Amino acid sequence: KNEVEQSPQNLTAQEGEFITINCSYSVGISALHWLQQHPGGGIVSLFMLSSGKKKHGRLIATINIQEKHSSLHITASHPRDSAVYICAVREFGGGADGLTFGKGTHLIIQP
């Protein structure tokens, strides 16, 4: 079974800083998801990646399949970006038995 590790576990930064959150996994995958969860709120899907890089607004997600590693970047961070960011992977073979999730990175952006 895949092991998904996120770093850092907690991150506090000042508004405007460039943020990087990392995700590594142990077994080859067919897809990787980045999710956002606000305090007391639900889950929002940010990206689904199988290779390369995706960008949406100030968010950028990259994946390196050979190194089994993905990063989520936030440019010009803002207090509203404060949330838990979760990485999840889908293994080869369809993965119809579900995703494996990291424990999340708790991000606080201070004004």
Next chain:
Amino acid sequence: DGGITQSPKYLFRKEGQNVTLSCEQNLNHDAMYWYRQDPGQGLRLIYYSQIVNDFQKGDIAEGYSVSREKKESFPLTVTSAQKNPTAFYLCASSTTGTGNYGYTFGSGTRLTVV
């Protein structure tokens, strides 16, 4: 727009009562999933279903039950046998097979048992 609807967003129950969480999707996805989140832990799989009238236990199925009578619906019942039912519950659905991959998440239900 297609998506997953979980209701309610917040739910309170007394200890010893069964409670059913709703999950409905209109994406025509074959597979549906229930996950549980506890503080400081990653989401863990409770049950999943790849086809109507069939479902499989996940990693933490004890104290839970599900049904899949319709493709669109996958309700989760938290029974009184579940020792620590207070948690965040997330429903998801996906395509299956090797075709175009799609995975969609509900917004979750936060259950508090008092």
